[in-house]
Amino acid sequence: MTGKLDLDPVLVRRARVLARQVGRPIVKLARQHTTVSVERATLRLAGLSGADPDGTPWVNRLADAVRADVGLEHGLALPVWDALVRGEGEDLLVLAQKAAAGSVRFRLPDGRDATRAQAAARRQVGAGIRRIDAQRKARERLIRTMGDAPSQPWIYLIVATGDIYEDIPQAQAAARAGADVIAVIRSTGQSLLDYVPEGATREGFAGTYATQENFRLMRAALDETSRELGRYVRLTNYASGLCMPEIAALAGLERLDMMLNDSMYGILFRDINPIRTFVDQRFSRQVHARAGIVINTGEDNYLTTADAVEAAHTVTTSQLLNEFFAKEAGLADWQLGLGHAFEIDPDVPSSLRLELAHALLARELFPKAPLKWMPPTKHMTGDVFRGYLLDGFFNLVGALTGQGILLVGMMTEAVVTPWLSDRDLALQNVRYVLHAAGDLQADFRPLPGSFIPARAQQVLGESIDLLERILEHDRGLLDAIADGTFGLMRRPPDGGRGLDGVFRKAPAYVNPATDLLEGTA
């Protein structure tokens, strides 16, 4: 695959060094803080689930009670398991119910009490981690026994009815028609909820709520279909928004296979506080690493607000950063579904050549990562015939540049959330293009020095410049984000939602989940 662009290895190395320099202070920041959602995720790993009659999850009720009593800068583990050890509740659920009723007070244990609480917490959280490990093994076994996606790229399709019971047959139909990966799109607004809804849901807007039960139902349905088809069909959801860590934990527990998880998407596109996001992101990636989940990053989104040619280098820059953060969190190369997209305005001359250059650059910069290749969205219109054609050329670029995960474009992109028939037509489009192109990739080798390699080198160069400029800022990446560097969105470090859920860790902070995930336990 590699070597079509003649990238200078010195420059490639330089780009990675710069990304590390930009990323390191952020990792430090992430290590220094915890968030309400990281703490609630820990409770979820320990097995606490369900919600009160108003729908507020018990993890929220419990965390809120603890926070009210002792704050969260020490984490939840010590006060919660201290209370359990003290016999304030026979289990987490009872404790949460009592906490919600105001009939239990939390304290910060120390000495022997603290050691005991910590040990109890670790035991219980450890069980959750073991369940994640078991799910990972189950996935590996299922793939071994029933077979994997037949070829690369994996065909990735979304369902988005808002109703899990409509989503399921649609997902099964899509899998039968050839999808290797099903993504259940989330309801608008879920990312801003500071809790994870409970149960099976039927009332999302333009997407279905991510809940543990919805995860379970869909995974079970796809297991059934996988068996029917003799290939394991993967399931994807979104570890993003204010509850990113909890959703990551639920994904691990319910054997989701891939998760949308970007280091900056929430900041830029949901106006979530940057520090909150970086902390949540690190934890959620540690969970994904453990769970064997492939992450999908969100660089494609930048090109919906910024111009795909002008801002091509911001995609590359963000990919380098996402790679650094991902590896720091323990993810392996094969888990890095780095995002990019076919979003060049079709009116730009030579858009296809430019797309080929950008897509090849991503391919050759990250040769071992699966890469998530996103279809045109911004320049889709109500002309569904034209849309079908653009999607075909998107598929072609995917085939010619060895993308790993092909997110299938819909001709109705500018009209409605996808219909059943849109998906079927879209899959037919993918099948035709991949089948017709065959191994055209092997014949296709741009002339050295021609337009395509030259453009790729230019984008890499601009990306290096940008990383250098980011380093020149006082607060590095945080200042760059505040400046509108990515997707033209300006997000200052002290703005955005969820900042009040961020806590600087106290010296006595304990979180058995982090310890276990980081292998420091």
Place this chain on the structure above:
Amino acid sequence: MTGKLDLDPVLVRRARVLARQVGRPIVKLARQHTTVSVERATLRLAGLSGADPDGTPWVNRLADAVRADVGLEHGLALPVWDALVRGEGEDLLVLAQKAAAGSVRFRLPDGRDATRAQAAARRQVGAGIRRIDAQRKARERLIRTMGDAPSQPWIYLIVATGDIYEDIPQAQAAARAGADVIAVIRSTGQSLLDYVPEGATREGFAGTYATQENFRLMRAALDETSRELGRYVRLTNYASGLCMPEIAALAGLERLDMMLNDSMYGILFRDINPIRTFVDQRFSRQVHARAGIVINTGEDNYLTTADAVEAAHTVTTSQLLNEFFAKEAGLADWQLGLGHAFEIDPDVPSSLRLELAHALLARELFPKAPLKWMPPTKHMTGDVFRGYLLDGFFNLVGALTGQGILLVGMMTEAVVTPWLSDRDLALQNVRYVLHAAGDLQADFRPLPGSFIPARAQQVLGESIDLLERILEHDRGLLDAIADGTFGLMRRPPDGGRGLDGVFRKAPAYVNPATDLLEGTA
């Protein structure tokens, strides 16, 4: 452009030598014969037009009368102008009317009478040839003053309403939307008529009758639109069927710019007698050569009845023969719109690579010919979305292989003759693909020895083998056609329509049109 396939120049030369060997006996046959239509074409060049009240053209009435009196093996010129010189009619029209009424008898003049008749004929036919020359100059002047098609490939669109007055606005709309060439498709059945209908017509089936008046009306309308657009829009029709020579003459007189004109199409697809076809074809090509008309050959049709992969070499073979016949008739390289088509079954693996190979082969075998690239038809279905996509990939192959004339595919191919909106959508498809690909052709150079060049070389090899096998037959090409070599159609030399209109020329045969066109006059 050339040199992407590493074709062996020795083999290419060999292929041409073989084509000449196959073609030469056919040319000889053509020189030895005349046909009713060649003779009527001569009358048309001499200015005879119009029809009797039943719609039978005067050229037919006159030719039939002469034939009844003296046969046609001496041609029409001597008996007709002899009668005129004798004062049997003041002009051709009156003579034809009297002939139709049975009030004139024809004879074969000799000696001084013959010389006089011949001179009179030559004068009058010469005026027609001069009008053709004037039209050619007019075309050149219009192109000079108002501009030519802006780039290659020329965008070629069909109209096919059956009604010249619906065709005209549709053609103008297509030109405004970007068409460089408009083809008016003919009514089914016209090719089997042994006369050219007269006047403006509104009742064709799936096409509009080719008549002198329809030619004139459409050319005038396009001249108007050309002026409006500042580029000369070309007009195409069909010199094929039983009246091929007459239609060629009318095309020259009315300044059509391109004509469908194949050496074997009528034989194979209309069951017209092979000898009739070869004689008519040679004459019509001489007219086209003189008129500066680009011919379009019909190899694409083979792939509608035969398989596009198995029969790929029959296309190449036919192109070589069409080239030979065309040059023999005086056509220059720039007038050779050799046909081929994107007809590989989309279910065949690597269809796109195969198409690229076939299209490049045609391009490199005939580097100076414009090449007519035909869209998918046979594997189009009622799924218009899929159809739109296939047409997009057809356009891409056209762009990547430097085709000269791009016949625009319609998503409704399998449904209806094209709607106004089909053409508009189809043009949008072409524009997108050409614009997006830009000069991708320059970057795209298949690796030497890879699939694409290997396949092209294989097809060339098979084509040479086929030419060799044709030569082994007693009667060469005639036998091969009888065998079903092309398009799987078996057409024996003594079968088919129109054989009774073929005459072996007598020693005293005279045709001033041929003399003038061959420059022997």
Place this chain on the structure above:
Amino acid sequence: MSLLRPYGDTTGDGMVQVSFTLPMAHSKVAEGAAAQLAEKMGIQPALVVHAKPMGPDFTFFVVYGPVRHLVDPSLVEVVERDYPLLTAKEVNARVKSTLRRRLVVVGACIGTDAHTVGIDAILNIKGFAGEKGLEYYRELKVVNLGAQVSVPDLVGHAIEEKADAVLVSQVVTQRDAHLLNTREMSAAFREAFPPARRPVLIVGGPRFDESMAAELGVDRVFARGTTPVDVASFLVHRLEKRAS
């Protein structure tokens, strides 16, 4: 089966897609006119998602929306195959026992239609969709007259060959060419033959409505996707009925 509505992405949502051209310049009024048409078609609300001017006189529209009509599959009348599908062997055997001679089939594209691929798919040995054509059947004698055969010629050949069945293909449908030609053909056969001796008349082509046999004066209409065995089985069925 109960009443149905089209399905976009939720049961009962009734969603459809429509496209058409109106002969008027693009404007807000034209978009409103497009919505008006869609509403007359039963789409409410009609979402005009695309409007493309095509020169000064035409505009192309794409419309999405829910259609109010219900579909009642129980009211659908289709020409279901009312005879058993036979193997080639069975066809041969039954022709032999019924007729005691080969069954003669004459086929052609009539009128100005020159699309032979369809009728060849039914008649030629090569066949269609992996199935051999009627020529392959030992007990069938196939005379394929090819394309652009005139109706009088066809009748003449049918008489000459003593045809048991005449198979006609019609692919061009513009201005209802296929219907006109078929009616002309069946009328000619009715004129040339007494009812009892008229060959079985079969017409086929991709755009025929299979329920129109009576209206067209033929015994059977075959459309898109027909295979040789469909036709052979029908022929046997019909001849056995005649013989009995």
Place this chain on the structure above:
Amino acid sequence: MSLLRPYGDTTGDGMVQVSFTLPMAHSKVAEGAAAQLAEKMGIQPALVVHAKPMGPDFTFFVVYGPVRHLVDPSLVEVVERDYPLLTAKEVNARVKSTLRRRLVVVGACIGTDAHTVGIDAILNIKGFAGEKGLEYYRELKVVNLGAQVSVPDLVGHAIEEKADAVLVSQVVTQRDAHLLNTREMSAAFREAFPPARRPVLIVGGPRFDESMAAELGVDRVFARGTTPVDVASFLVHRLEKRAS
């Protein structure tokens, strides 16, 4: 203008294309059901040119045919621009002379909608389709609250900023989210302000029906293709009317 029919390739042919899915397995009956639906939509004859099974429970269809309905453009009601388009200079001058202060515009995407590109196209200096946005107008003060703003927050900001106009964008339309949110918004403003002091309410987004302003309780609805100057001109027009 006279009555029109859709145009395929001949005046008056009425040709349209339709596609939809029926929730039933593919069969001849399903094809008949598709034709039935098309006929109910007024297409006669309905040509079912494509039928694609999608799993065991659904079939996708493409249908062509002539529709019998006539379109009467004279009955179309459109929201035509009933105010003159102004230049930026004119807008500034007229705001100055009417209000004697800057006109305050508060903009937001409300509800859970996070699609800011549309409202940014109207508000940001960068603008849309080569036209500068409202921020560029000297006499306009623009407060862009961004995405996912709740209605109470929006009302609060409008009060605080003494907004003359409130611009709201809604892009997500699934389950009529845009309509629900707009109604909630306009109700909140009616509650919070006496009629005379209520800011001008404008809502926009690609899938709105511009004729629904009254129904939604807003002063104006802008759809697909709106440019900043449309909005600025409307604002001036409306404020001058109020002032007079």
